[in-house]
Amino acid sequence: MDLKWLRKVPLIRLLIPFIFGIIIQITLDFSISYLFESLIVLCLIISIVILSEKISENYQFRWLCGGLLYLLFFILGIYISDLHRVKLPNSKLDQVVTFTGRIIENPTEKEKSIKTIIEFISVEDSTEWKSLTGKSLVYFAKDSLSALLKYGDEIIFNNSISEIENSGNPHVFDYKNYLKNRNIVTQMYVASGKWKKLQNSKKGFFVYYAHRINEYLRSIYKRYNFAPKEYSVLAALTIGYTADLDDETKQAFSSTGAMHILSVSGLHVGVVYLVINFLFGFMNKKKYLKNIKIFVTILLLWAFAYISGLSPSVIRAAAMFSLMLVGELLGKDKNIYNIIAASAMLMLAVNPFVISDVGFQLSYIAVISIVFFQPKIYNAIYVKNKFVDKIWALLSVSIAAQLGTMPISLFYFHQFPNYFFITNIIVVPLSSLILYVSMALLAVSYINPIVNIVAFVLNILVKGLNLSIDFIDKLPFSSTKNLFISMPQVILMYFIILGITYFLINKRTNTLKLSLFLIVIYLLTDTYQEIKSINQKSIIVYNVKNACALNVIDGKHNVLICDTTVSNNTKTVDFIFKNNWLNRQVSDYELINIDSLQKDTTRTIFAEKLNFKDEFLILNNKKILIMREKKFAENVSPFKLDLDYIILSKNIYVSIDDICENFEFEMLIFDSSNKANRIERWKEECTELGVNYYSIPDSGAFVLDM
Numbered sequence: 001m002d003l004k005w006l007r008k009v010p011l012i013r014l015l016i017p018f019i020f021g022i023i024i025q026i027t028l029d030f031s032i033s034y035l036f037e038s039l040i041v042l043c044l045i046i047s048i049v050i051l052s053e054k055i056s057e058n059y060q061f062r063w064l065c066g067g068l069l070y071l072l073f074f075i076l077g078i079y080i081s082d083l084h085r086v087k088l089p090n091s092k093l094d095q096v097v098t099f100t101g102r103i104i105e106n107p108t109e110k111e112k113s114i115k116t117i118i119e120f121i122s123v124e125d126s127t128e129w130k131s132l133t134g135k136s137l138v139y140f141a142k143d144s145l146s147a148l149l150k151y152g153d154e155i156i157f158n159n160s161i162s163e164i165e166n167s168g169n170p171h172v173f174d175y176k177n178y179l180k181n182r183n184i185v186t187q188m189y190v191a192s193g194k195w196k197k198l199q200n201s202k203k204g205f206f207v208y209y210a211h212r213i214n215e216y217l218r219s220i221y222k223r224y225n226f227a228p229k230e231y232s233v234l235a236a237l238t239i240g241y242t243a244d245l246d247d248e249t250k251q252a253f254s255s256t257g258a259m260h261i262l263s264v265s266g267l268h269v270g271v272v273y274l275v276i277n278f279l280f281g282f283m284n285k286k287k288y289l290k291n292i293k294i295f296v297t298i299l300l301l302w303a304f305a306y307i308s309g310l311s312p313s314v315i316r317a318a319a320m321f322s323l324m325l326v327g328e329l330l331g332k333d334k335n336i337y338n339i340i341a342a343s344a345m346l347m348l349a350v351n352p353f354v355i356s357d358v359g360f361q362l363s364y365i366a367v368i369s370i371v372f373f374q375p376k377i378y379n380a381i382y383v384k385n386k387f388v389d390k391i392w393a394l395l396s397v398s399i400a401a402q403l404g405t406m407p408i409s410l411f412y413f414h415q416f417p418n419y420f421f422i423t424n425i426i427v428v429p430l431s432s433l434i435l436y437v438s439m440a441l442l443a444v445s446y447i448n449p450i451v452n453i454v455a456f457v458l459n460i461l462v463k464g465l466n467l468s469i470d471f472i473d474k475l476p477f478s479s480t481k482n483l484f485i486s487m488p489q490v491i492l493m494y495f496i497i498l499g500i501t502y503f504l505i506n507k508r509t510n511t512l513k514l515s516l517f518l519i520v521i522y523l524l525t526d527t528y529q530e531i532k533s534i535n536q537k538s539i540i541v542y543n544v545k546n547a548c549a550l551n552v553i554d555g556k557h558n559v560l561i562c563d564t565t566v567s568n569n570t571k572t573v574d575f576i577f578k579n580n581w582l583n584r585q586v587s588d589y590e591l592i593n594i595d596s597l598q599k600d601t602t603r604t605i606f607a608e609k610l611n612f613k614d615e616f617l618i619l620n621n622k623k624i625l626i627m628r629e630k631k632f633a634e635n636v637s638p639f640k641l642d643l644d645y646i647i648l649s650k651n652i653y654v655s656i657d658d659i660c661e662n663f664e665f666e667m668l669i670f671d672s673s674n675k676a677n678r679i680e681r682w683k684e685e686c687t688e689l690g691v692n693y694y695s696i697p698d699s700g701a702f703v704l705d706m
Helices: 003-008 010-028 034-055 059-084 175-180 205-223 228-239 247-255 266-279 287-307 312-330 336-350 352-356 358-380 386-413 420-443 450-473 487-506 509-534 570-583 656-662 676-689
Strands: 096-103 113-125 128-131 135-141 154-160 184-190 195-197 537-541 549-554 557-562 590-593 602-605 610-613 616-619 622-627 645-648 667-670 693-695 702-705
Touching (some): 010 336, 059 336, 205 287, 228 247, 312 336, 336 352, 358 487, 386 420
Parallel strands (some): 557 590, 645 667
Antiparallel strands (some): 113 128, 154 195, 602 610
16 A cells, blocks of 8 residues: 555545534634635636646645645635525514415424424415525424425415424433534424415425326335335335334434444445346447446436435435446546545535544545455455355455444444454345345336245345344343543544554555554543543533433532432433543443332432432432422521532422522523423513522533532
C-alpha cells in the first residue's frame, strides 16, 4: 500500500474537503451571504483557471492549484448545506393558522394517534394563500378518518404549529437534530375535526406511484398468508418496508450482526444485478448488444430501487452500480474508489444532511472496507478445497466489513455481535436465495398452481432465516453489550487499524511504533474514563412525560427512584436512561418504586452514603425532599427545616409561600409529573417571591454533579 494511489483517485481527494465543508455547516449552522459566497466561488474558479495555465509547467507551484481546488470544494460543501437548510417559519409558530400540506411518509399507527410527515404547500395569510416550504411531523387523533390516510393525500388544516424540542435528558438520542437533518423542524397534534382531506390532490407522480407499487407488492405477500413475523421480515428484506417489524425481531437481527439484511441495500441491488446479468448474458457477444445490455441493466436497477421505495440505502447502491456500468460503457478504467466517491458526492449534493445518517455512514464505510481489506484478508490464507474456499471468501468479506464498521457501530449501538462470522455464512446466502425466490413469486403471481409452490418454498426459506437468527441470538455470549466508546476513541481506533494494516503490508517499523503509541493513548483515555466514573457523584432529575424519575449515581453504584409510570416500562428505561448510564460507565441499577415504598421506612444504599426515608433523600450532605403529598409541606417544628433541593411532584396542591414558611432551601425543582398549568402558577409565585426554581419540562433534565 502506497500513498501514491491517491493520485489515481482524484474524486476521493475532492470528496474529503467537500464532506468537511458539509460537517462544518451542519455543526455550526451559521448563516452565510449567498452573494458573498458566490463571489468567493467565482474568484476561486477564475484563480484556478489562471493558475493552472501559468504554473502547470512549474512543478513546485502545482500544490497551489490543488490547494485552491480543495478550498473550492470545502466552500461548496458549506454553500450547498446552507442552501438545503429549511428555515424555521417563526411567524407561524404557536399560532392557529389554516394551511395545506401533502403526506410524504406512509402513516403509521401509534397507541393513540396516526403518525406521519407532511410537506407544506400553502398557508392562508389574511385574505390570500401564499406558498409555504418545509416539512412537519404530524400526529392525527386516531379515528375512522385518520386511519384511511395514505401517502400523497393533500390535507387542509386549521391548527397550530410548534417547534420540535428535545427532552433535554443527558446523552439521550437527539431526536430534534435527527429530524432537523431531514429538514423537519416543526410538529403538531391535530385533533379530530381540525383537518379535511382535499378531493383533488395533486400528488407527485413519480414518488407517489413508487409507494403505490410498493404497497401492491406487499399485497401479493399478504395474499399467501405468511405468518406476521415471516411477512414483516420478507417485506423488509425484499422491498424495504420495515414498519411491521417488531422490536424483538429488530433486536435479534441487530445483536447477531444481520441488521443490514433488513434494509434494501448493496446486497440486494447486487443480487438483482447478477440476475439481470445472467438473463441478458447472451448480449455480451457483440459490442452494440453489450452497450444495449448496460443501458437496460441501469434502467432495471433503478426500477428495482423505484419499487423498493427509493430508500437512501438502495439509491446509494443503485448509483454505485450505475456509475460502474457507465464507466464500462465509455470504455474507461473502473477505479472502484472513484465510483464510490462519485456516488457519495452525488448523494451529498442532492441532500447534504444525509451525512449524519447512520445508514449512510455504515454503508459507505462497509463498502470501502470490503474493497480495501477483503482481498488482503482472503489472500492471507490459501484454501485448496473449492467448497471451503467459497466459505472462506464469504467469511473474508464479513471480516473486512466488520473491521471497517466496528468502531462506528460501537459508538452508535454499544454492542458487538461475537458470532458475526457464523451469522454471515448462514444469512447472506439464505437472504440471497430469498431474494431470488421472491422475484420468482412476483413474476408468477397470477400463474396457478406454480405460484402456490413458489410461495410455499419462500415461506420455508424465511422461516429458516428467522430460526437461524433466533438460534444464533440465543447462543451463550452471542453479543457483548453495554460497550461505550467516545468519538475521539473512534478516530483513534481507525488510525490504529490503518496503521497496523500499513505495517503488515509495507513492513515499516515507524508505522508500527506509531500504531503502538496510539494504542497506549487509547488505553490512557479508557483509564481516564474509568477513574472519572469511579469518582463520580451525581443526582439527576429526568424529563419523563407525566412521571417522576430521580437518578442517584455514586461511583459504580446506580439507583433509579421513580414512580410506577417508569418502573413498569422497560422501553422507557432503555431509551431515556441507558445511554447516560453507558456514558457514565454504570450499567446495573437498583430500582426503587416510590409509589410502592412503605412509609416510615429507611433505605440505606451505597454503604450508608445514600439514605432514603419516606421521600427524603440524603447523599453526601445534600438533602433533597421529593414533595408528593401535602403533609410534607407542613412543618410541625417551630424551626424551618434546612434542605438543599425540593422536588415538587405528582401535581401536589401547595403554594410556594407555604413552602417558604416551613423550609430553607436552595432551589425548587418542578418535575414532569406535574401539569403545565400548575407549573406556570408556581413559576409566577416564585418570580414574585424571588425564589430560585428549575422547571424540568421547560429546561430538560436537572443534573447535579458533586
